[in-house]
Amino acid sequence: MTSLSNQRWWSRPEFLLFLANLVVYFGVLLGDKQHNFGRAASLQLLSTETTMLGIFAIGITIVIISGGIDLSVGSVIAFSSIVFTITLHYLSPQGVMSKDGVGVWPLLIATAVTLITALHVGVFHALLITRLDLPPFIATLGTLIGLRSLGRVIAQAKYQSDKIAVSAPDVRGLYNWTWPLNVPGVERPVLIRIVPLVVFLLVAICAIIIMRKTVLGRHLYALGGNEDAARLSGIRTDRLKYVAYCLGALCSGLAGILYAAREGQGNSTNMGMGYELNAIAAAVVGGASLRGGVGTISGTILGALFLTLVVNGIPNMIKIESSLYEGIVVGVVVILAVAVNQIRGRKFGS
Amino acid sequence: MRSLSWSNFPIVCLAALALAGCGSETPTGSGAGSGSSAPSADGSSSSGDIKIVILTNGSSPFWDACNVGLKDAGKELGVRVELVRNDASEGGQIRRLEQLATQDDVKGVGISVLQKEASGVAEAMQALRTKGVKVITIDSDGPADAREAFVGTNNLEGGRELGRLAAQLRPAGGKAVTFVGFAGAQNAIERIGGFKEGAASAKIEVVETKEDQTDQTKAQNNVTAAIQNHPDVNVLAGIWSYNAPAITDVIQANGRRKDFTIVTFDCEPGAIVAMDQGLIDAMVVQDPYKMGYIGAKLLLSMIKQDQAAVDELLHGKDFYDTGLKVIVPDEKSTLQSPYRMALPAFKDWLKEKGLTGS
Numbered sequence: 001m002t003s004l005s006n007q008r009w010w011s012r013p014e015f016l017l018f019l020a021n022l023v024v025y026f027g028v029l030l031g032d033k034q035h036n037f038g039r040a041a042s043l044q045l046l047s048t049e050t051t052m053l054g055i056f057a058i059g060i061t062i063v064i065i066s067g068g069i070d071l072s073v074g075s076v077i078a079f080s081s082i083v084f085t086i087t088l089h090y091l092s093p094q095g096v097m098s099k100d101g102v103g104v105w106p107l108l109i110a111t112a113v114t115l116i117t118a119l120h121v122g123v124f125h126a127l128l129i130t131r132l133d134l135p136p137f138i139a140t141l142g143t144l145i146g147l148r149s150l151g152r153v154i155a156q157a158k159y160q161s162d163k164i165a166v167s168a169p170d171v172r173g174l175y176n177w178t179w180p181l182n183v184p185g186v187e188r189p190v191l192i193r194i195v196p197l198v199v200f201l202l203v204a205i206c207a208i209i210i211m212r213k214t215v216l217g218r219h220l221y222a223l224g225g226n227e228d229a230a231r232l233s234g235i236r237t238d239r240l241k242y243v244a245y246c247l248g249a250l251c252s253g254l255a256g257i258l259y260a261a262r263e264g265q266g267n268s269t270n271m272g273m274g275y276e277l278n279a280i281a282a283a284v285v286g287g288a289s290l291r292g293g294v295g296t297i298s299g300t301i302l303g304a305l306f307l308t309l310v311v312n313g314i315p316n317m318i319k320i321e322s323s324l325y326e327g328i329v330v331g332v333v334v335i336l337a338v339a340v341n342q343i344r345g346r347k348f349g350s
Numbered sequence: 351m352r353s354l355s356w357s358n359f360p361i362v363c364l365a366a367l368a369l370a371g372c373g374s375e376t377p378t379g380s381g382a383g384s385g386s387s388a389p390s391a392d393g394s395s396s397s398g399d400i401k402i403v404i405l406t407n408g409s410s411p412f413w414d415a416c417n418v419g420l421k422d423a424g425k426e427l428g429v430r431v432e433l434v435r436n437d438a439s440e441g442g443q444i445r446r447l448e449q450l451a452t453q454d455d456v457k458g459v460g461i462s463v464l465q466k467e468a469s470g471v472a473e474a475m476q477a478l479r480t481k482g483v484k485v486i487t488i489d490s491d492g493p494a495d496a497r498e499a500f501v502g503t504n505n506l507e508g509g510r511e512l513g514r515l516a517a518q519l520r521p522a523g524g525k526a527v528t529f530v531g532f533a534g535a536q537n538a539i540e541r542i543g544g545f546k547e548g549a550a551s552a553k554i555e556v557v558e559t560k561e562d563q564t565d566q567t568k569a570q571n572n573v574t575a576a577i578q579n580h581p582d583v584n585v586l587a588g589i590w591s592y593n594a595p596a597i598t599d600v601i602q603a604n605g606r607r608k609d610f611t612i613v614t615f616d617c618e619p620g621a622i623v624a625m626d627q628g629l630i631d632a633m634v635v636q637d638p639y640k641m642g643y644i645g646a647k648l649l650l651s652m653i654k655q656d657q658a659a660v661d662e663l664l665h666g667k668d669f670y671d672t673g674l675k676v677i678v679p680d681e682k683s684t685l686q687s688p689y690r691m692a693l694p695a696f697k698d699w700l701k702e703k704g705l706t707g708s
């Protein structure tokens with residue numbers, strides 16, 4: 001932390017990543033012969049994908065900074081979608097499939113129930129790690145596998161299906177409500193998906209304040225940097241682990257609600273499959289170290305934007321069979337970004 | 351060197367920004383600059399400006415044949431075509447549809463809808479249509495109000511035919527298990543429903559439908575579990591293309607071929623080998639080549655607002671039936687079907703089309 005705050009702004013990893021984002025963005029703009037990239041529809045997609053990824057990537061960043069890892073992100077998203085939609089079916093059985101919607105209270109209660117459930121998943125992770133001394137990799141690997149299955153069992157028991165459909169406009173509105181934003185140089189207003197953006201901004205602001213301005217944040221960095229030293233200096237490391245895993249799971253729970261709204265269903269089968277890797281990639285590209293103690297929320301946000309730009313830039317650069325090359329390009333770019341970060345870190349000693 | 355690069359980097363980026371800013375205002379020449387990607391007033395947009403995309407449900411080899419048909423149509427019609435393979439998730443289909451909505455050159459999309467009830471997929475299809483993109487469903491239908499037409503098999507009839515074949519092979523009746531990726535997919539609902547109807551003539555009862563979420567290892571495990579959990583089952587029915595090799599691999603490994611009648615949908619390369627080895631009794635085969643070929647042709651006719659060509663394909667309906675083939679091991683087979691074709695003749699047909707499966 002100290003070394004970072006002493007760095008000049010232009011040599012900080014976030015600034016370099018910001019420039020890398022600009023280079024990718026304008027590189028794709030130049031390379032896109034049909035000029036689809038940078039238009040209103042493209043900017044809408046970029047903002048949506050970045051905010052959705054950003055929400056749970058911020059959660060995993062807190063866990064990584066504290067020296068842990070959470071492999072269950074995708075499964076928590078899927079499980080949360082089931083909890084959310086089942087609760088809605090229970091509270092408003094007529095409303096979930098009607099044009100009238102479910103109403104404000106069922107929506108709020110279902111959100112609260114989902115977040116409380118996600119919180120319990122975080123508590124369960126921390127319990128396994130602190131009480132049973134399980135490595136975080138194993139503890140969260142267990143829930144990565146188990147939660148999807150549990151979600152399917154619950155859904156099958158109640159609705160004889162793995163997927164629980166919800167088409168109420170107010171639920172779908174959590175993803176579909178848009179706000180026209182005039183962007184200079186763009187031919188028409190960009191329809192920003194407002195709820196994911198607001199949730200993302202709230203999560204980001206809270207996380208930045210926690211990690212930068214509070215004792216809790218400093219302790220999380222200390223825990224990730226050297227757990228023994230942190231414990232010897234009087235920090236209650238076990239409690240901090242509860243906080244880190246609960247915050248991580250809460251972010252995944254929020255994402256689960258938004259993904260349920262996006263798909264129009266709770267889906268424990270294949271929703272969020274592999275998203276933990278996207279989140280880890282965003283955090284690592286953003287400068288977080290998997291050894292713990294290093295990383296920033298702003299870096300992760302820029303990392304999420306970077307990944308989104310690359311993934312969505314590919315179809316604009318490679319016009320035919322772009323999906324074939326997507327994995328190669330993203331893989332190379334992630335390795336390059338992290339390698340540059342590492343080399344830069346060695347040079348500047350940060 | 352280091353200080354030089356740091357100090358210059360922002361300037362280089364700003365220069366790139368300025369350059370790109372200029373570039374972004376360059377007219378596209380394809381109508382994209384004005385946001386108008388519709389055909390010209392006479393309905394005759396140049397085919398070279400048009401890209402037609404088929405979005406799959408998963409990545410089964412079934413789609414290879416569709417891709418060949420799509421590419422053949424692309425060459426013949428002079429349009430750019432692409433088969434985009436989905437990751438077998440609804441979220442993946444929504445993301446890819448949203449991505450396609452950002453591509454102004456994409457004027458037609460065919461999609462194999464993974465889950466009809468997933469309103470997110472239907473809304474993403476609607477959003478494309480609102481933008482002026484022609485949307486049809488291919489192989490598996492979606493909500494009628496989210497697409498212009500459906501190009502594919504009459505899945506209900508295909509399922510009935512599969513059931514009738516099982517009934518001919520097991521006239522004394524029995525119990526069956528069906529295997530599928532997602533039982534909620536529209537084609538799965540229709541095929542399984544049809545199978546039950548067709549098999550009922552011999553009092554064959556479906557005791558379980560096992561889902562594998564297109565995970566092929568799980569598809570094999572499901573077969574193992576089915577023959578263990580239901581000792582009285584004597585008919586195994588594969589509903590999606592990869593279920594055939596999954597069933598035959600497990601049955602062969604367990605040395606229990608003579609205990610089961612095996613009937614399957616579609617024909618992956620592995621299924622052809624399995625039928626050659628006597629491991630499959632009959633296959634109901636769709637024509638994914640035709641789905642790709644006709645799909646592209648129909649979409650281009652719609653894009654060009656050529657109503658006569660659309661009518662010629664659809665005959666006033668919103669469904670183009672790509673037809674069925676019932677593949678039996680050889681000419682000596684006693685199985686009866688109006689769609690019957692022996693395996694050697696089917697192999698010749700595949701060779702003629704340059705396909706390895708269908």
